[in-house]
Amino acid sequence: MVDAANVTDIKQAIIQQLETASVETLKEILELLQIRSSEDEEDIIESRKALEEARVIGTIPWSEVKRQAGL
Template sequence: METKTKRQALIKTINQQLELAYDDTLQEILELLKIRKQEDEEDERDFEEGLKDIAENGTLTWEEHKQKIA
């Protein structure tokens, strides 16, 4: 519950600041949020591909990995 309350307070503070921001600042914020969303989506795809690779090829032990990179 505390986290939700902190989140709500943070959102309220951000909204207050957004009301005072210049249009170009708002555009920059929007672009940053879009970039963050794209990065999150890429991370999710990479994670799913990693799981698929593990299912198809298995994994290496730490010793096998050390030998492979040596």
């Protein structure tokens, strides 16, 4: 579990590293963060679609899934 103190320490460590990083490294970090943000947005969209599909079509009870799997 990450508490507020750990988050603060992590942020400070990142800032210290960024202060000495090259421009190329900073560009790569920014690109990585943008990719991550984009992937997160895509995950949220897909999750919402799946929830809507479950509402419309319905779901299979866990007991049925286990029965079909022979568990």
